[in-house]
Amino acid sequence: MKPRHHLYLDDELSTQLEALAAKPGTTKSAIVADALRQYLTRRGAKGIEEALRIRLDRQGRQLERIERDVQVLLESLALYVRYQLTVTAPVPEPDRAAHAVGKERFQKFIDQVGRQMAAPTRTLSASREGTA
Template identity: 55%
Template structure:
């Protein structure tokens, strides 16, 4: 059995009348109604405390993720437009143009190696600002 402590409360008349009306229903009591209301109020306050503690940090993280998503979208769109442009202006190599294909393969390998070096070093070609 739960130990109960007696409290003396002073309520405004309209609130007291509402409590009396609720307690008049079968199976209800003023103590149970007030205990439930107080428990709900304290639970909400605890939730509010969590919001205060972590809300600001979560908001900052959400904004940072939004910027990352935006940056990714810009990068992908830029890459797609560049590829479309390159494919539109470059003429295809003839099937027997081995020198042209070898030069293209060499340039592609150099490009991939440069991207690898930039990523490994943590450098960015566009937008030197890394901490926003």
């Protein structure tokens, strides 16, 4: 047995409820129960939405900082490459020994980057701590 409730509705709302309940297979109780269930569900969802909004805002700010840092790093790298290409004389094409040394240095550089990426601390974070 379901509990009985006595509700008072204004005339306009009562008329709308009567019109909906006039359809076959629908009762006033079912309509009111569905409406009340949806209302209560939305109220509970507002708390979840608020928590998600706060978290998404925080993540958005973190992504903005990461994007700024990446832009600084890319600009620094571009300036360094331009400087290096400006001050370094090109190696003559037939100088195979110089090309071999260059390839060896590049491979050592790539290996060092790999070791640093696998390490728990980064070069820039260590230098920041030293200056702080």
